[in-house]
Amino acid sequence: MSDSERFIEIYDFDAGAHIRLYSTQLTTTAFLTLSDTTPETTLSARNLMRRFGNRQIVNDVSLELKRGEVLGLLGHNGAGKSTTMQMLTGCLLPDSGTIEICGIDLLHRPLLAKAHIGYLPETPPLYRELSVESYLTFAARLRGMKPAAVAEAVEQATRHCGLESVRKKTIATLSKGYQQRVGIAQAVVHSPDVIVLDEPTVGLDPAQIRDIRHLIRELGNKSSVILSTHLLGEVESVCDSVQIMQHGKLIYGDTTSALMSYGGEPGKLEENFIRITEPHV
Numbered sequence: 555m556s557d558s559e560r561f562i563e564i565y566d567f568d569a570g571a572h573i574r575l576y577s578t579q580l581t582t583t584a585f586l587t588l589s590d591t592t593p594e595t596t597l598s599a600r601n602l603m604r605r606f607g608n609r610q611i612v613n614d615v616s617l618e619l620k621r622g623e624v625l626g627l628l629g630h631n632g633a634g635k636s637t638t639m640q641m642l643t644g645c646l647l648p649d650s651g652t653i654e655i656c657g658i659d660l661l662h663r664p665l666l667a668k669a670h671i672g673y674l675p676e677t678p679p680l681y682r683e684l685s686v687e688s689y690l691t692f693a694a695r696l697r698g699m700k701p702a703a704v705a706e707a708v709e710q711a712t713r714h715c716g717l718e719s720v721r722k723k724t725i726a727t728l729s730k731g732y733q734q735r736v737g738i739a740q741a742v743v744h745s746p747d748v749i750v751l752d753e754p755t756v757g758l759d760p761a762q763i764r765d766i767r768h769l770i771r772e773l774g775n776k777s778s779v780i781l782s783t784h785l786l787g788e789v790e791s792v793c794d795s796v797q798i799m800q801h802g803k804l805i806y807g808d809t810t811s812a813l814m815s816y817g818g819e820p821g822k823l824e825e826n827f828i829r830i831t832e833p834h835v
């Protein structure tokens with residue numbers, strides 16, 4: 555390939571399209587800088603398989619996440635949602651399949667890839683004896699943030715998650731809702747490109763649920779979010795798209811509005827979900 559044929563393709567958010575920049579148009583510095591621009595696809599998982607003992611828990615799961623997208627992962631208890639999320643975040647190895655985070659192979663370059671991921675597991679990984687501020691500082695350092703950037707990042711996450719009034723408090727003394735907020739704050743403190751939230755609003759009161767959903771929507775404007783939930787109202791209010799999982803397989807994937815009008819039943823999310831997961835009932 556000649557020099558004049560070499561190009562990089564970047565996504566121009568203003569134009570809403572991919573554009574090509576040919577190497578002849580760029581200085582070396584510009585070329586290197588532009589090579590660092592984040593690709594539009596932030597997560598790409600292909601053919602994930604995982605067994606526990608002789609049970610196939612995740613079976614040939616492939617999914618893709620775009621920047622600015624909030625994806626809801628739905629399914630009955632035991633469908634395999636948490637197991638899938640554990641694999642997407644590098645906490646559990648798949649038996650086979652590939653995962654790329656911002657173009658980085660998660661299985662081969664885990665440290666580099668994980669720097670782009672924020673994860674709130676089903677049980678938030680809190681150090682209950684630390685204050686909110688100390689814990690978030692610790693979480694930011696753990697994610698490899700440079701010491702000089704940590705204070706500002708903690709400040710931002712504290713503000714973003716509505717934790718200003720409890721920043722000096724010991725986590726163990728906080729209500730469940732506030733502990734959940736701390737769990738989300740640790741997942742976003744390093745401004746990750748991909749945010750994975752396992753049932754983020756479980757056990758919260760209605761006002762806290764409203765706040766957390768608002769926060770998720772905000773996070774989804776800049777990053778990509780994948781969340782699991784049993785609350786279909788949550789899907790309707792925050793998710794752009796949905797994937798439904800059953801017995802370890804993805805059985806349906808589309809936009810939230812398509813699910814809402816599935817089978818010509820506009821607005822009936824719950825009924826449509828049941829029609830997809832229990833077609834013979």
Ligand SMILES: Nc1ncnc2c1ncn2[C@@H]1O[C@H](COP(=O)(O)OP(=O)(O)OP(=O)(O)O)[C@@H](O)[C@H]1O
Nearest residue numbers: 606607611629630631632633634635636637638782
């Ligand atoms: N470490 C493990 N060892 C053995 N089996 C496991 C393990 N983790 C999960 N499982 C099994 O895998 C299946 C899927 O579990 P998973 O937690 O992924 O489902 P889920 O869709 O997240 O369910 P829920 O909505 O109830 O949280 C379940 O039958 C569970 O018992």
